[in-house]
Amino acid sequence: MKFVDVILPLPLSAAYTYALPEEQQAAVRPGCRVIVPFGAKKFYTAIVVDVHGRQPQGYAVKTVWEILDSDPVLLPVQLDFWRWLADYYLCAVGDVYKAALPSGMKLESESKVVVNSEYAGNAVLSEREQRVVTWVSRRSEPTVTQLQKECEDFRVLRVVRSLMDKGVLAMKEEVKRSYKPRTEVHVRLSETYFDEDKLHELLEGLGRAPKQQSLLLKYLELAGAGTAFRLRNPKMLAEVGRKALVEAVGGSLAICRALEEKGVLEAYPYEIGRLAHTEVTETIGVSPLSEAQARAFRELEEAFARHPVCLLHGVTSSGKTEVYIHLIRQMIAEGKQVLYLVPEIVLTTQLTDRLYRVFGNRMGVYHSKFPDAERVEIWQKQLSEQPYDIIVGVRSSVFLPFRHLGLVIVDEEHEQSYKQQEPAPRYHARNAAIMLARMYGARTLLGTATPALETYYNVRMGKYGLVELTERFGQVRLPEVEVVDIKELQRKRRMAGPFSPRLLEEMRRALENKEQVILFQNRRGYAPMIECHTCGWVPKCKNCDVSLTYHKGLNQMTCHYCGYTCNVPTRCPACEGTELVQRGFGTEKVEDAVHQVFPEAAVARMDLDTTRTRSAYEGILEDFQSGKTDVLIGTQMVTKGLDFERVSVVGILNADAMLNIPDFRSFERAFQLMAQVAGRAGRRSRQGRVILQTKSPDLPLIRQVTEHDYFGLYVGQMEERQMFVYPPFCRLIYVYMKHKRADVLDHLAAEMGSRLRQVFGSRILGPDAPPVARIQLLYIRKIVVKVELGASLAKVREQLLYLRQNLMAHPDYRSAQIYYDVDPM
Known part of the structure; x- marks a missing residue:
């Protein structure tokens, strides 16, 4: 008798043991998926981690219900990586499993409600119970979720339990398969006519049906029938899609179906998948490196000989991506794979376009905006004999299978987005990637203009290698940062909404010169809160201890923590006052203000409200890249490593909001955000200008931003952290x-x-x-x-x-x- 130890996609640290059916004992290996019963009635997809003959003692062992894979979907290195994540981040390995695999690969049973076939019909039912029974009787096995949607005015689960106790209803578990391969109809020549004499006879007979004859001849051409007949091998007939065949002859579907009815062609479903299928391998050559980039590339090779982890500290617009491309090409030439991590989906659009022009279909993209079925197919492709050589993706990409990983690039390594907050595992993708690379014996390259202080500390301690790229590509100077004291301007009432006169002047000049402007305000919505002018009442979320944000476009108040919404109040419930004023400003209000001051300018906003879909990101960036948009307003999304050649002015509207966060990292994050968004200006021909608006112009941090003095920030922050014992000193x-x-x-x-x-x-x-x-x-x-x-x-x-x-x-x-x-x- 054989048994398997499995991991379940539940917050459980232990592996569970199940018995294998006799007929399937040779069909399963570690890394395969099996469906197992768990609890009273539920079924889950589990991952096999061990196959053995040790029968557990003291309890009855349940049997595996179904084996889903003949080959493992999880590689041994991945399993070791899962265990390390669970151990280091103090969570269950089941949490890691749940986060790692796409949903389409984790089949679960679904609870459906049915009328008990043995119910005699004599129970006394309340009005609500009768309503639920009636609704279940009229539907085909509804789920509890569907029932709750139908009966919104009461808690349906309590009623269902009562009806189950009375024997009226019962629960039925059904395994739900969410992933379905994408198919299209293909046609092939039937075996009867894979004979030259019969085929010639058929073609002569179709002389009276010239359209059918033409379509059959086109099929033989597309399928490469000459070679297949010559070698007498029907397996050599190429795949031909029915739709493509019909379009090739300019006919109708009815003609093809007529040949199918005659038994000449056979139609069948053919799995095509959802991934892009192109034959491009390398569309353009790799651009030559500048002298500074070439020097950095050579230094990286030398640094990797001494350190498995290296930091490429390059100023904004220094061309770090071009160095990455040369490293990737070198890895591919050695037969290795590359994982290229980016912190946000917003970065992948520009980056993948650039990489695709060089590497073509050797590159795959993996992030949460893709449909789950597409992510399943990328996972499957990585396990195939022809996996992607390069994967570009966000933090979840560290879970993908790699057979020959040689290099991990963590771009913008300082970004907070690499840290998973909810749910578990609460891992940091940068640190996880370093460990993953170590398990493969691969190298890790961390790249940024503003390194995390812990990373730079590791460099200074000799743990990581360091290569610096100190000049911008084309020797363009770093942007000039001009500080504007808005405290004095507000006192003198000289501010035009969120804009100082100096910022308006620079924006006007840029727009007159057909140049572009980026405005950074790290708060979305129209106003962070509404306040009663009389008594100070502020509308708050009923679920969370936060004020509600006013969204003008939706005309509602919204909680940015739980999503609770309500109507905009017109009267204060505390004092009955009607003078409700808006406090502060978000990106939506900035957009309104730009429209008022520059009515002719084309304005776009990039925040969580405007980029909820994959196409929305791409549309905003494409319009700005092509010059259709003059002014781009955004939250920290616009601080990422985006490359726009016509941006000459960047406005940081409220630096103080970043400085007053009660966290020991607030100054580090503020410097990184301001330095990164400043780096979007003047990236091609001439020096850009940044207008930094603040009420605290004398802070050392503001001087460090204006002078692009990262090392000054590092020294000052290290002194404080060592004094108060904060990372990296603990x-x-x-x-x-x-x-x-x-x-x-x-x-x-x-x-x-x-x-x-x-x-x-x-x-x-x-x-x-x-x-x-x-x-x-x-x-x-x-x-x-x-x-x-x-x-x-x-x-x-x-x-x-x-x-x-x-x-x-x-x-x-x-x-x-x-x-x-x-x-x-």
């Missing part, structure tokens, strides 16, 4: 606790803090309420654990996992959530 782990009741949560947080202090002493900070202390009806408390660099991480994890397990077993805390965020951002 490791941080945040302990988050959530509960729907504040009193229970306070007791839990106090208990957790007390127990942590018994183990870690003064290295514990808190518990405290975070800046947003309630989200989606759950109250939140946070504890900070500082871990010395020399401490045993294995022992720290062991203690933290034990404490969580111990507290969660307490009856008062079973409905609480406790989780850890390792290396938080």
